[in-house]
Amino acid sequence: MINRFLIPVVVFALLTVVLAIGIVHSPDKGIIPSPLIGKPAPPFSLPSLTDATRTVSSGALRGRWYLLNVWGSWCGTCREEHGMLLQVRQSGLVPLIGLDWKDDDAQALGYLQQGGNPYQEIAADRTGRVAIDWGVYAAPESFLVNPEGIVVYKCMGELTPEIWQKEILPRLAKAQASTS
Amino acid sequence: MLPELGHFALILALLLAALQAFFGIAGPMFRRERWVAAVTPAVAGQAVMVATAMGCLIASFVGDDFSVAYVAENSNSALPLIYRVAALWGAHEGSLLLWIMLLAVWTVAVAVYANRLPRLFAARVLGVLGVISFGFLLFTLATSNPFLRLDPPALDGRDLNPILQDPGLAGHPPVLYTGYVGFAVAFAFACGAMLEGRMDQNWARWTRPWVTAAWAFLGCGIAMGSFWAYYELGWGGFWFWDPVECASFMPWLVGTALIHSIAVTDKRGLFKSWTLLLSVLAFSLSLLGTFLVRSGVLVSVHSFAADPSRGVFILSFLIVMIGGALSLYAWRAPLLKSPAGFDLGARESFLLFNNVLLVIAAATVLAGTLAPLISGALKLGTVSVGPQFFNPTFMLSMLPLLALLSVGIHAGWKRGRLGTQLRTLLYTFIAAAVFGCGLVYGIYSHGHLLTPVGATLGIWIILSSLVDPVDRLRRGLSLPRAVVGMTIAHIGLATAVIALTTVQSFTNEKDLSLAPGTSAAVGGYQFRFDGVRPIEGPNYDGVGGTVVVTRNGAPIAVLKPQKRQYWVQHQVTTETAIHYSRGNNILVALGDDLGANRWSVRIQIRPLVSFIWLAAVIMALGGAIAISDRRYRLTKVAVEIPRAAGTAPEHA
Numbered sequence: 001m002i003n004r005f006l007i008p009v010v011v012f013a014l015l016t017v018v019l020a021i022g023i024v025h026s027p028d029k030g031i032i033p034s035p036l037i038g039k040p041a042p043p044f045s046l047p048s049l050t051d052a053t054r055t056v057s058s059g060a061l062r063g064r065w066y067l068l069n070v071w072g073s074w075c076g077t078c079r080e081e082h083g084m085l086l087q088v089r090q091s092g093l094v095p096l097i098g099l100d101w102k103d104d105d106a107q108a109l110g111y112l113q114q115g116g117n118p119y120q121e122i123a124a125d126r127t128g129r130v131a132i133d134w135g136v137y138a139a140p141e142s143f144l145v146n147p148e149g150i151v152v153y154k155c156m157g158e159l160t161p162e163i164w165q166k167e168i169l170p171r172l173a174k175a176q177a178s179t180s
Numbered sequence: 181m182l183p184e185l186g187h188f189a190l191i192l193a194l195l196l197a198a199l200q201a202f203f204g205i206a207g208p209m210f211r212r213e214r215w216v217a218a219v220t221p222a223v224a225g226q227a228v229m230v231a232t233a234m235g236c237l238i239a240s241f242v243g244d245d246f247s248v249a250y251v252a253e254n255s256n257s258a259l260p261l262i263y264r265v266a267a268l269w270g271a272h273e274g275s276l277l278l279w280i281m282l283l284a285v286w287t288v289a290v291a292v293y294a295n296r297l298p299r300l301f302a303a304r305v306l307g308v309l310g311v312i313s314f315g316f317l318l319f320t321l322a323t324s325n326p327f328l329r330l331d332p333p334a335l336d337g338r339d340l341n342p343i344l345q346d347p348g349l350a351g352h353p354p355v356l357y358t359g360y361v362g363f364a365v366a367f368a369f370a371c372g373a374m375l376e377g378r379m380d381q382n383w384a385r386w387t388r389p390w391v392t393a394a395w396a397f398l399g400c401g402i403a404m405g406s407f408w409a410y411y412e413l414g415w416g417g418f419w420f421w422d423p424v425e426c427a428s429f430m431p432w433l434v435g436t437a438l439i440h441s442i443a444v445t446d447k448r449g450l451f452k453s454w455t456l457l458l459s460v461l462a463f464s465l466s467l468l469g470t471f472l473v474r475s476g477v478l479v480s481v482h483s484f485a486a487d488p489s490r491g492v493f494i495l496s497f498l499i500v501m502i503g504g505a506l507s508l509y510a511w512r513a514p515l516l517k518s519p520a521g522f523d524l525g526a527r528e529s530f531l532l533f534n535n536v537l538l539v540i541a542a543a544t545v546l547a548g549t550l551a552p553l554i555s556g557a558l559k560l561g562t563v564s565v566g567p568q569f570f571n572p573t574f575m576l577s578m579l580p581l582l583a584l585l586s587v588g589i590h591a592g593w594k595r596g597r598l599g600t601q602l603r604t605l606l607y608t609f610i611a612a613a614v615f616g617c618g619l620v621y622g623i624y625s626h627g628h629l630l631t632p633v634g635a636t637l638g639i640w641i642i643l644s645s646l647v648d649p650v651d652r653l654r655r656g657l658s659l660p661r662a663v664v665g666m667t668i669a670h671i672g673l674a675t676a677v678i679a680l681t682t683v684q685s686f687t688n689e690k691d692l693s694l695a696p697g698t699s700a701a702v703g704g705y706q707f708r709f710d711g712v713r714p715i716e717g718p719n720y721d722g723v724g725g726t727v728v729v730t731r732n733g734a735p736i737a738v739l740k741p742q743k744r745q746y747w748v749q750h751q752v753t754t755e756t757a758i759h760y761s762r763g764n765n766i767l768v769a770l771g772d773d774l775g776a777n778r779w780s781v782r783i784q785i786r787p788l789v790s791f792i793w794l795a796a797v798i799m800a801l802g803g804a805i806a807i808s809d810r811r812y813r814l815t816k817v818a819v820e821i822p823r824a825a826g827t828a829p830e831h832a
Contacts, residue, residue, distance in 0.1 A: 005513045009506035022553040074334030076249050087822040104335055160655035
């Protein structure tokens with residue numbers, strides 16, 4: 001006869017298998033979808049962080065792909081993401097537009113001087129109003145915008161090489177294939 | 181400097197927990213007197229270190245130290261002071277620290293109580309608690325350190341999630357966790373007994389108050405969360421069968437079963453291995469809940485930031501703790517012998533039914549909670565398991581439980597003869613049925629099939645619970661607090677049953693589109709919408725509406741629901757306005773701006789809904805009174821006198 005006192009530990013063993021599978025299949029971190037996907041990017045016009053005489057505006061960005069990256073010198077994950085952003089810049093596949101979110105200009109510039117500047121343009125969103133329009137939840141976030149000004153993809157949190165390979169490159173490649 | 185101090189204190193706490201675990205378990209095993217003597221100082225030291233860490237984190241929050249990543253992510257300089265303190269447990273890292281702190285408090289309480297226990301047994305119990313502390317401290321330090329610094333520091337914080345900026349946050353997690361963690365004590369007592377290979381009625385008597393205390397806290401914590409959801413989330417619901425709600429409900433159900441089974445072990449020396457198993461299971465389900473909430477395997481409104489490495493760590497911890505305890509059970513439980521049998525109609529049988537039904541209820545909740553996980557793993561597509569599954573299956577085990585309760589409390593121990601009680605039972609049942617149906621068809625004049633059933637069962641429980649105490653008082657007998665506590669707790673349960681029945685049957689709910697000056701009638705009340713005005717708070721702005729409630733022309737209330745937009749996180753929250761009138765909860769929530777000056781307004785009238793939360797308080801009160809019974813305050817000497825077999829006192 002099977003020892004009935006063994007039943008609990010056997011049931012628990014089966015349960016751990018389910019839980020282990022659950023971890024492997026756990027939903028991606030990007031589970032919070034953005035209502036902006038497929039919609040026009042919210043317009044903005046902000047002073048440039050690097051050159052106070054210029055403005056960075058969504059209108060001027062029309063007609064080409066860009067990756068809007070929301071960051072701040074105060075944000076820890078942005079620091080981890082920085083190396084990847086520099087690689088994106090080096091690849092030259094898509095221009096990076098920085099949205100410096102609720103930051104101190106001097107600190108932001110110091111941060112870039114230290115770690116290198118991956119951005120083509122940086123809009124200084126000192127009050128955070130533009131980030132509100134874009135529905136930014138937590139820095140860093142990156143939005144891929146197409147030449148028609150439509151948001152096609154949003155990455156919550158760190159832009160990892162994996163997301164770059166699996167989510168962003170295919171979208172860029174598909175667009176290139178259809179235009180050529 | 182403070183964050184580093186806190187971090188260092190946590191590391192010291194980890195080392196002390198390791199010592200507590202080692203000395204507590206190895207000391208009795210190798211009969212090393214000096215090792216056993218070292219356990220209590222380790223407990224005290226660990227508690228001091230954990231309290232230091234907690235103090236450092238609170239100081240960082242209060243002092244707006246945004247160089248600490250956790251503070252920068254969960255607080256803001258504009259955040260009111262009370263939420264800056266409560267923000268400590270507003271996210272994963274800090275709430276783990278709260279968990280550890282509460283475990284330290286429970287452990288110290290056990291250590292103080294330990295002078296009434298045999299020395300070696302007490303050391304083993306504290307040793308097992310040390311293992312749990314060690315696991316959670318290691319988890320915190322390895323994957324979830326709240327003291328990490330930002331360099332350079334943030335200028336200001338990202339603010340606490342607006343939904344959490346509510347008095348509910350101050351109370352709900354600490355009370356809930358006190359309950360969760362409290363089951364660790366019963367778990368440790370069970371493991372201690374199994375390590376020793378001995379378990380008797382004294383064990384049950386030592387353990388009982390701890391089980392009841394944890395159960396009472398957990399019940400209150402769940403009710404507070406439900407109340408918070410009711411008025412803050414703006415949906416007007418009080419229970420959603422959300423995975424995290426289920427995670428807290430399962431230990432409560434098993435804890436309820438444990439309270440009853442340990443009573444049998446205490447009185448009659450029966451159900452020994454079953455009581456041990458339930459003691460292990462109650463805390464195991466608490467741990468499982470922790471895993472479900474923090475590993476990100478299930479999506480829920482409560483989800484913390486998901487991180488697979490955390491999931492792997494907790495799962496390993498689950499395997500060590502639960503797997504270890506259950507293996508110990510498989511090894512030691514067969515050695516336990518029950519001294520005597522009992523008749524089918526005896527109180528023991530009813531408590532056995534109680535246990536089986538409660539465990540079935542917990543198992544169905546577990547199945548429903550894990551179903552999405554299982555179907556995802558087997559690639560069967562996503563299933564969402566909601567009230568359509570939980571409500572009927574849960575009722576399937578609850579209805580017989582409620583019906584058997586009224587009969588069971590009149591059954592005697594050991595022998596199954598209801599005898600003279602049978603007539604009392606019949607009378608109370610008839611009275612309950614008349615009263616219940618009168619309530620349903622007299623006051624509310626309608627209802628579906630289960631409405632009179634629920635009302636009758638609830639009233640029957642109240643009446644039949646009162647029979648024995650009233651009888652004792654009439655005959656001039658003493659009324660032990662254990663009996664008073666049990667009676668009150670059963671009345672609390674009945675209150676919940678009646679309230680749930682009426683809420684489910686008679687809720688009036690309408691979503692309306694109203695322009696200023698227009699009125700609507702819902703459930704006998706008139707609601708006039710007087711438009712909205714802009715409002716501004718310390719860290720938000722928004723709109724506040726005014727709704728004037730009248731009944732037959734007589735003014736009832738002026739309700740001012742709000743819709744707030746928090747500046748930092750740009751999140752909108754719905755602040756419902758609630759008025760209590762004639763047993764009804766009138767809830768008004770402001771929806772969306774529909775343009776042309778019209779607003780969507782949700783109006784709900786829920787009869788007796790507040791009694792659901794009151795019921796949890798009544799049950800907890802019953803538990804508290806039962807704990808204060810004299811029999812648990814006996815000194816060590818008295819406890820160690822062997823009791824003659826079969827002289828069980830007459831009360832439960």
